[in-house]
Amino acid sequence: MSMLATKEKLSVTGDLSTPETRIEDGGRRLGLMLTLPAQVLVLFIAVFPLLMQLYISLTDWSPLDGIGWWHAYELWNNFANYTDLAADSRFWDALGRTALVMLICVPAEFLLGLGLAILFMDNFAGKRVFYSIMLIPMMVVPAVTGYMFFMLFQSGGPVNDIISTLIGRPFALAWLSSPGTAMVAVMIADIWQWTPLMFLILLAGLVGVPEDQMRAATLLGASWTQRFHTIVLPKMKTIIIIALSIRVIENFKIFDTLYIMTGGGPGVATETISVYIYKVTQQDLIWGYVAAIALVILIALSILVSLAISRMNAAKEA
Amino acid sequence: MTAIHLENLVKRFGAFTALKTMDLEIRDGEFMALLGPSGCGKSTTMNMIAGMEQPSEGRITFDGRDMNGVAIGRRGVGFVFQNYAIFTHMNVYDNLAYGLKVRGTPASEIDRRVKAMADFLQLTPMLDKPSAKLSVNILQRLAIGRSAIVEPAIFLLDEPLSNVDAAFRAVMRTELKHLQRQFRQTMVYVTHDQLEAMTMADRIAVMDHGVLQQVGTPLEVYNDPVNLFVADFIGSPGMNLLKGTLADSDRGLVVDLGMLGVTAPLDPALSAIARVNRVREVVYGFRPERVVPAAAGQGLAIPVTFIERIGARTVVHFGDREQRVKAVFDNDVAVQAGETVHVAVEPGFARLFDAATGVAIREV
DSSP states (O other), X not given: OHHHHHHHHHHHTXXXXXXXXXXXXXXXXXXXXXXXXXXXXXXXXXXXXXXXXXXXXXBOOOGGGSSOGGGGGGGBOTTHHHHHHHHOHHHHHHHHHHHHHHHHHHHHHHHHHHHHHHHTTXXXXXXXXXXXXXXXXXXXXXHHHHHHHHHHTSTTSHHHHHHHHHHTSOOOOOGGGSHHHHHHHHHHHHHHHXXXXXXXXXXXXXXXXXXXXXXXXXXXXXXXXXXXXXXXXXXXXXXXXXXHHHHHHHHHTOOHHHHHHTTTOSTTTTOOHHHHHHHIIIIIOOHHHXXXXXXXXXXXXXXXXXXXXXXXXXXXXX | OXXXXXXXXXXXXXXXXXXXXXXXXXXXXXXXXXXXXXXXXXXXXXXXXXTSSOOSEEEEEETTEEOTTOOGGGSOXXXXXXXTTXXXXXXXXXXXXXXXXXXXXXXXXXXXXXXXXXXXXXXXXXXXXXXGGOOHHHHHHHXXXXXXXXXXXXXXXXXXXXXXXXXXXXXXHHHHHHHHHHHTOEEEEEESOHHHHHHHOSEEEEEETTEEEEEEOHHHHHHSOSBHHHHHHSTTTTOXXXXXXXXXXXXXXXXXXXGGOBOOOOOHHHHXXXXXXXXXXXXXXXXXXXXXXOOTTSSEEEXXXXXXXXXXXXXXXXXXXXXXXEEEEEXXXXXXXXXXXXXXXXXXXXXXXXXXXOXXXXXX
């Protein structure tokens, strides 16, 4: 209707009815022209680096070679980076550690966040204050978190002091320099920092569960657990998948907190994939290899996320 | 099939008293409407019957059993919410089955009872449909069926028709009343719409400001309101209420309405009670439907302010701000705004209220 009106107006006021301003192809050309700057920008931000990375990953290029990256084809190595990667046990160990951290931290953050969110559905004294306090860890710069927990887990630090008081005898474990416990400390730091995010997202989800449906379920005789399983969880499915996806992706990239606490050590005891990449980049300077690692991880994460999204769409349709 | 007894029920929220000493007996199989404007305490009363709120004082009994401290899910109360509160993530079948499932009923019995209920409510063709996109009358049936399947002792309905457009409401009212007859259930129906209460309820409990004003059949409440609030609230338009003074005349007791003149003599019965009560300042009440044209020089002479033609009937507004009168006439009544008309009240349909207390002057 409005399109029609516009057309009529244009043809009547002669000087505007030049062929260029007429919308004859349903606005497709105009649309393309309007979005072109944004599309070019996206191309440069996302696609170009990806292609560059793919290109470098097929060569032995390093900034020390003294040639620009665009000349990297001179160092073409016939997929040697990828074959090396498959045989690189340090890479696979780092990947395994990353997966372990993810499999412990993300469920722990989820369960703690969910429990706290459920508590915050009730009213209690000082709820608003606690709410603000709850969100602080999330706002701390991860490097600072790393430093905080580095201090906490010193052998003469507060954590050991508290344990000593509790068990009634001196306790002086060197958390960060024992291979068995360094990762535990790192995971505690990660859980401390990121449970609030889970809490926040899941609380939003809980608030969105229709109260009258919960009441209806109660009146039909459903217990708290039954209501939780039959009403709350199904209603929160989408938001739970979003929360888990965010944390899986973020946790997979765990770096700053960890690097400050342990530097990946002792030895390689806390070397996750990001730490490994960092070391290879900064210390060994074999950038072609780094590009290959990064690309493999990107593909792995993309598969993980697209699986989550398809689950989410299935949940939405149900 | 349960009788509900509310005894000296009081509900306070902090300093605010939502319900003041309510006594009400709801009989077995009765359709009772709790009627009143918003904030009158009707929903609070219903929530206490359901167990969603605890009474501050008094008690609620179902067939003599005290319900204090009995958990919501164990009271045997079917609740139909204002927006039906259908589980939108389930299909029709799972909604109907919900109450049985959470009770741990065997699957074969659930299936049998769900199918029987669906058959009864004509929901069988949509058992597999997602419940999110059903039309409102199907939602109502589903909400009732979901509650009915666990065989509750009583049904509570919280303004279930308020989200329905006016045209469809009549259909829904008929259907609801029909369902109530079939289930022969005690039903308590909360509404602010007197038309719903009048058309469906066996008895109406009129409430205002947390006080139960009157309990009676729709006709009792309509014909003999116990006070000015009920007189004004029930009826559309409400009862005409004119301030006046009782006066003796040679034809018997009359009401002097000041500028409007003097009414026809009151009925002997009403006169007798009025004399016994020794009240002089009264409010003279009569239904707009009971106003009839009178011959010139008789009845009340009042100017017509404006005329509302509502199709079947014509509502004529008389008088000024102080002494307003409405009359419902046939649609072809020949009156015009501005002219002065003589009207009278049909004999036997005048009511008197004490002007000071607002309470009806009538036989007790």
